Amino acid sequence: MNFTWLDWTIIIGYLSLTVAIGLYAKRFVDDLSGYLVAGRRLRVGLGTATLIATELGTVTIMYMGQNGYTNGFSAMVVGLILLTAYLLVGQTGFIIEGLRKLKVMTVPEFYELRYNRPIRILGGIILFAGGVLNMGVFLKLDGVFLSHAMGFGDTGVTTIMIIMLVAVGLYTVFGGMLSVVFTDYMQFAVMSVGMLLATIFALKAVTIPQMAQAVTSSLGESGFNPFASVDLGWTFVIWMLLSNFAAAALWAPGTARALSAESPKTGKRVFTVASFTFAGRAMIPMLWGIVALTMFPGLTGEGSLSAVPRMLGAVLPTGVIGILVAGMLAASMSTYSAYLLTWASVITRDVIALLFGAKLSEKAVMNITRLWVVLIGIYLVIFGLFYTMPDIALKYIFITGNIYTAGALSAIGFGLYWKKANNVGAYTSLITGAFAPTAFLILSEVQSGIPSWLTVFAKSNYSGFISFGLGALGMVVGSLVSQKFSPPKDITALLKQEA
Amino acid sequence: MALTWFWMGLFFFFGVVFWGVSVWAMIFGGRDLIEIITTENAKIKARTQPQVKARPAPGVE
Numbered sequence: 095m096n097f098t099w100l101d102w103t104i105i106i107g108y109l110s111l112t113v114a115i116g117l118y119a120k121r122f123v124d125d126l127s128g129y130l131v132a133g134r135r136l137r138v139g140l141g142t143a144t145l146i147a148t149e150l151g152t153v154t155i156m157y158m159g160q161n162g163y164t165n166g167f168s169a170m171v172v173g174l175i176l177l178t179a180y181l182l183v184g185q186t187g188f189i190i191e192g193l194r195k196l197k198v199m200t201v202p203e204f205y206e207l208r209y210n211r212p213i214r215i216l217g218g219i220i221l222f223a224g225g226v227l228n229m230g231v232f233l234k235l236d237g238v239f240l241s242h243a244m245g246f247g248d249t250g251v252t253t254i255m256i257i258m259l260v261a262v263g264l265y266t267v268f269g270g271m272l273s274v275v276f277t278d279y280m281q282f283a284v285m286s287v288g289m290l291l292a293t294i295f296a297l298k299a300v301t302i303p304q305m306a307q308a309v310t311s312s313l314g315e316s317g318f319n320p321f322a323s324v325d326l327g328w329t330f331v332i333w334m335l336l337s338n339f340a341a342a343a344l345w346a347p348g349t350a351r352a353l354s355a356e357s358p359k360t361g362k363r364v365f366t367v368a369s370f371t372f373a374g375r376a377m378i379p380m381l382w383g384i385v386a387l388t389m390f391p392g393l394t395g396e397g398s399l400s401a402v403p404r405m406l407g408a409v410l411p412t413g414v415i416g417i418l419v420a421g422m423l424a425a426s427m428s429t430y431s432a433y434l435l436t437w438a439s440v441i442t443r444d445v446i447a448l449l450f451g452a453k454l455s456e457k458a459v460m461n462i463t464r465l466w467v468v469l470i471g472i473y474l475v476i477f478g479l480f481y482t483m484p485d486i487a488l489k490y491i492f493i494t495g496n497i498y499t500a501g502a503l504s505a506i507g508f509g510l511y512w513k514k515a516n517n518v519g520a521y522t523s524l525i526t527g528a529f530a531p532t533a534f535l536i537l538s539e540v541q542s543g544i545p546s547w548l549t550v551f552a553k554s555n556y557s558g559f560i561s562f563g564l565g566a567l568g569m570v571v572g573s574l575v576s577q578k579f580s581p582p583k584d585i586t587a588l589l590k591q592e593a
Numbered sequence: 594m595a596l597t598w599f600w601m602g603l604f605f606f607f608g609v610v611f612w613g614v615s616v617w618a619m620i621f622g623g624r625d626l627i628e629i630i631t632t633e634n635a636k637i638k639a640r641t642q643p644q645v646k647a648r649p650a651p652g653v654e
Contacts, residue, residue: 139621140629146618167600173607279622286615293608306597318596367614374611377604 097244101416108284108420112427113261115276137356140279141364144428145351146371147282151429152422155379156235157487159402162383163393164486166309166317168326169383172334172488173376177369179338184366189343190352192510194361195589199353200436201346201502202444208509208585209520211448216521217505218444220528221346224497225437226470227535232433233259234478235399235487236426242403243419255478258423259471262430277431281424288421289378291414292406296385299409308388325486329555336562337492340499342369344506346440347432382406399487438466484538489554493531500561501527504569510589512573516582519573527565530557 161169183190198204202221206214233255240258241250309317316323320331342348342365352361379402386405393401410418442463447454454462483490501524508515508523534557537544544552551557573582 137621137625139618139623140625141622142614143618143622146615167597170600170603173603177607276626279619279626282615282622283619286612286619290612302597302601303594306594309597318600367618371611371614373603373607377607378611381604 097415098412100413101244101419104413104416104420105423109261109423112277112280112424115280118276138360138363138367141351141355141360142367143282144278145348145364145368146375147278147285147425147428148347148351148432149368149372149429150282150285150375150425151232152236152239152426153232153429153487153491154375155382155402155422155425156239156399157491158376158379159383159386160399160486161488162380163387163398163401164383165320165323165325166313166384166387168313168317168320168323169380170377171320171326171331173373173380175331175334176338176372176376179335180342180365180369180372182339183342184362184364184369187358187362189506189510190349190361190365191358192589193344193349193506194352194355194358196585200440200443201344201349201506202440204506204509205520207588208515208583209505209517213505213517213520213524215445215448216524217502218440218448220501220524221498222437222441222445224494224499224528224531225346225433225440226473227497228491228494229433229437229470230474230477230481230494231483231487231490232426232430232478233474234481236422237478238399239403239422240419242400243407243415243422245407252475252479255475258426259430259474262427262434263467263471278428281421281428284417284424285421288418292382292410292418293378295409295411295414296382296405299405300385300388305384305388308391309384312387312391327555329559333555333559334492336503337496337499337558340503340562341495344502345495345499346436347429350432350436385409396482434467434470435463437470438463441466484535485554489558493534493554493558496531496558496561497528499527500531500558500565501525501568502565503527503562504565508566508569508573513584514573514577514582515569516573516576516580518576518580519569519571522568522572523565524568526568527561530561530564533557 158169158172161172182188193201193204196204196207198207200218202214202218205217234251236258237251237255238248240254241247244250244254246254313323316325320326321328323330351364352358355361355364382402382405386401389405389408390401406418407415442459446462447459485493504523504527505515505520509520530551533548533551534554537548537552550560
């Protein structure tokens with residue numbers, strides 16, 4: 095057992111404080127905009143803190159750490175890609191500026207504004223499906239992390255998963271985005287300190303030459319050169335660039351920060367400032383993965399997920415491990431709360447409310463959103479317990495994200511910047527964009543007997559890469575062939591109005 | 594070893610940037626958070642306090 099009474103005191107004290115603060119924020123929520131986009135009150139400082147906190151969960155540490163463990167220093171190329179993608183979006187305001195100007199509360203609202211209501215419903219369903227599949231493994235990865243770091247091994251995973259979910263569910267259900275923002279801030283502070291301490295102790299445990307030796311003997315040249323790696327290579331780099339660019343612009347939990355910003359300009363600045371932390375966000379856990387490879391070589395498959403928490407459990411002293419686990423819990427909770435709220439609001443506002451056609455009151459929409467937070471929570475526990483990932487966690491996370499981002503990048507990007515984008519183009523881009531990632535998830539379950547022409551879709555790098563091409567092709571061809579019977583809608587006037 | 598130092602150099606640089614920006618965001622984010630709490634508390638106070646009716650000036654109906 096790695097944990098002592100001091101560590102437990104830190105954890106219990108911290109958890110109680112977080113839930114209390116989340117519930118305190120409830121008193122400031124009096125309408126739907128307060129619940130979903132924090133009343134659009136975020137400035138650069140708080141917006142940046144909350145964006146970094148949302149994008150930095152234990153799951154991030156786990157999949158980045160596993161990537162460091164399985165690919166060595168080559169994995170760090172992902173950090174450079176993340177920096178480039180978020181900086182580009184922050185500087186150009188690509189998509190986020192347009193969405194904030196239009197004052198939409200969720201991404202699919204744009205579909206109705208630019209196209210029509212059925213496209214909003216389809217976009218909402220695809221976003222929800224990709225989002226919850228993506229989030230499906232979060233709880234499992236976090237449970238594995240915390241259980242191994244605390245010294246429970248695999249036995250504590252389920253209990254930890256349930257406790258975490260109940261705590262997060264409580265304040266997300268009641269407080270909405272403002273609770274998320276309040277707790278994000280506190281969790282961001284604890285997480286930053288925890289990561290710094292963990293890095294210092296990890297680097298004290300092994301030397302740089304020892305790490306180089308371990309990477310060389312386990313991975314050879316592919317551990318240092320991402321382009322020489324079989325697992326990574328050019329296809330991986332291009333896929334990651336496209337995925338991260340799309341995710342930075344329109345992955346709903348992050349985009350919600352731009353939609354919650356006090357102005358479009360503030361939204362852009364938040365992304366620009368936060369982008370500088372994204373390389374570190376990837377490289378820090380990847381280095382932990384390399385330290386873990388040095389200390390515990392030979393773990394394969396899902397076993398490699400436990401490498402980083404095992405290493406941290408071994409190198410961190412009493413008290414420090416309490417702070418780190420509190421930080422990790424903090425990070426998980428801020429990620430869950432933001433993601434739960436985002437996916438619940440998408441399925442409620444963009445699908446259910448529209449499908450039933452009835453004019454629901456704001457209070458009813460808030461209550462249905464809360465119900466979905468609970469339902470998604472239950473799904474997370476069940477999915478986490480029974481699903482086995484077909485590839486390393488990083489690739490699973492991105493390929494499930496592509497179900498939505500590949501089509502949406504074209505539907506929203508072309509919708510904002512190309513006057514000929516029309517309803518047919520939006521339908522085809524959303525469907526063709528989702529095709530390749532869905533095919534990958536199905537084919538990876540089938541394993542054998544796949545026709546040769548489909549094998550390309552059974553590889554995550556190719557499947558993810560192709561999905562963006564298919565999405566763009568669907569939009570361009572679909573729009574161009576149907577201009578006469580489906581004239582595009584003009585939203586130039588709406589974009590020019592004062593934010 | 595050269596490639597190891599290349600990646601470690603990048604790691605240390607972006608590590609410093611990560612914690613530097615984090616400290617900045619904590620300071621300015623904290624300031625924004627305090628402002629939201631103050632404004633919202635003032636709004637709640639104004640809503641819950643009973644409105645005092647102004648007395649008409651003498652001679653005014």
